[in-house]
Amino acid sequence: MTLLAESPVAVGPPAAPPADRMTRRHKLILTLLLGTQFMLTVDFSILNVALPALGADLGFAKENLQWVATAFALPAAGFTLLFGRFGDLLGRRRLFLTGMTLLAAASLLGGLAQSQEVIIAARVLQGLATAMATPAALSLLTTSFPEGPLRSRALGLNGALLSGGFTAGALFGGVLTDVLTWRWAFLLNLPIALLVLVLAPAVIRESRTPDKVRLDVPGAVTVTAGLLALTYGFTAAGTYGWGDPSALVPLLASAVLLTAFYLIERRAAAPLAPVRILNRPSVKWGNLGGFLAFGMETAVIFMMTLYLQDVLHYSALATGLAFAVPGVAAVVAGLGASRIIGRFGSQATLVGGLVVQAAANVGLLFLGTDRHWFIVVLAVLGIGFYGNVTAIVGFNVTATSGLPDEEQGLATGLTTLTQQIGFTLGIPLLSSIVAAGAAGYGSTTAPALALLGGIRLGVAVDIAVTVLGLVLIAVFLRRAARKNAV
Missing domain, CATH: 4.10.860 (DNA Excision Repair, Uvrb; Chain A)
Structure with missing residues (x-):
């Protein structure tokens, strides 16, 4: 990520004439950076399903378990913008590699933790590593591909893996907890991070803002x-x-x-995030769409984790396996989103994806306590995540297209911040609503029924926020398009 007005130095060899086919180097960079983004997203959600087992092992009170997730979310959201500027000044590849090194060390610490204090410290360090590596990786990815079909394809795959990574984290967390132990939710990072640290210096060249600037x-x-x-x-x-x-x-x-x-x-x-770029409708409303896509649908995964385990009483393994369906839907959507954009345009793709996301989640308002509702959850998540990833790709292209070169880095920085804030704020916001809804039933209601009521309220708020946002996006983007056409 970069948040400077200066044009960033391109990664890799000089740009070739526009083409629809990736070079061998493009494929290597894409594989490495997308693999890293996928792993970082998995890290955000992998402990959600494993939290009960972790809490029992380390003696956490049930009401304090959510702070294991919050310890990650706080630095991941809070330091993204700051580390993005450090990448501009010190080098994006350098920041990327530093983040991956810290992630490996933090994951080892978490995997070996024997106390609550150590596990919280490990999660804080993982959040800091994510705040370093995520914006650097996206900026390196964007500057590696010229605007047009190649960048749309790369961003499409990136969007699929980001959303798919969140659901895959839930899947891996459930499988690892039941088959091995929750500690492997941390240790799984080690071989991947070490592989990235070995390959990245040979594949990715350093990139930074050429002119010296002040912080x-x-x-x-x-x-x-x-x-x-x-x-x-x-x-x-x-x-x-x-x-x-x-x-x-x-x-x-x-x-x-x-x-x-x-x-x-x-x-x-020398502003950290120049306000002037937010005056562009495509940037402003595109980023709102990105927040809705990342924040609202990841919160749905969290709520369905609670529903499957605490209302329907499925095991961690069964709960994790359920999220394979939205993971597959996310990958399919990411592979096909660039063609949808080519036919309908990025703005229509963004709005249409959010419509599908919101419409699918309506089915979750009618959830009950019978285990047959498991099938409904699978169907809703599959359809919802297809729309979600389609919207994510539309958001990335909408918010970074049609801008002069000197503003590309600014736009990329804002999309990274939107992604990170959506991930980290969506779950705390909706989980607080679920908790408030469940508490409203009082002590005379069975805990599972009270939680179900809270989840229904959370889903209703999720849908309402998404619908309100997509209406605003559609209206104001259409108004801007008409104004530009005059």
Whole structure:
């Protein structure tokens, strides 16, 4: 990722004339970077299914288990923008390799952990590693392919693997927990990270902003603190309730800090995220679509993990295997999305994908306690994730296309931030609503029924937010298109 106005140095050999076929080097770069992105996304969700086993082994109270996930989410969201600028200054490949090294060390630490403190520390380090490697990998990927069919194809595969990685993480977590132990959810990273560290220096050349620039320290401090406070506030709301000071104080602080960040960026000589690029409708509304795709559908996976294990009482293995269906749908959608964009355009593809995502999730409003609902969950997730990944590809292309070269890096940086914030904020936001809905049933209702009521409320909010967002996107993008046509 880059968040500078200067044009980034291209990765690899000089760009060839536009072509629809990838070179051998393109394929090597694509395989390496997409494989890494897939692994980082798997890391985000792999412990969701394994949390009960991990908690029992290390003595976590049930109400404190979610902080294992939050320990990852806080640095992953909070430091993405800051590390993106460090990549600009110090070199994106260097930051990418540093992140992968830290990920390997943190995964080993987590796999060997014998206490709650160590497992939390390992998750924090994994979150920091993700904040380093994810924006660097996407920026290296984008600058390796010229705008057009090749970049659309690369972004399509990237979108499929990002969404598929989240569902695959749930699948791997369930299988590893039942067949081996939850510790392999950490140790699985080691051989992959080491392979990347060996191959990347030979395949990817260094890339950085050619001109020396200053670090926007006030902007970096306010946005990092603001995102940390926002993530913490959502998570605390799920644990203590929306009216508790533990949630209200950080949420109010995040509003103040992020407002301050916006004002700082309007006046900064070398802004971390120049506000002017958000004036472009394709960037503004494309990124809203990306947030809805990443945030709302990953929250659905989390809610269905709760439903299958705590309402229908399926094992971790069965729960994990259920997520193979949306994983396959995600890959199929990613492979075909570039053709859909070629026929209907990226903006229509974004809106259409979100429509399918929201419509499919309506089926989850009628879930019951009978185990036959398992089949409905599989069908809904399969259809929903096909629309979800189609929307993700449309978002990436919409938010990065039609811009001058000097703004490409800015646009890529914002899409990376949107992806990361969607992943990290969607689950805390919806889980807090599920918790509030379940608590509303009182102590006289069976826990499974109360949780089911909370999940239905969470799904309803998920659908409502998605529909409201896609309507705004469709209206304002169409208005901008008409204005440009005049």
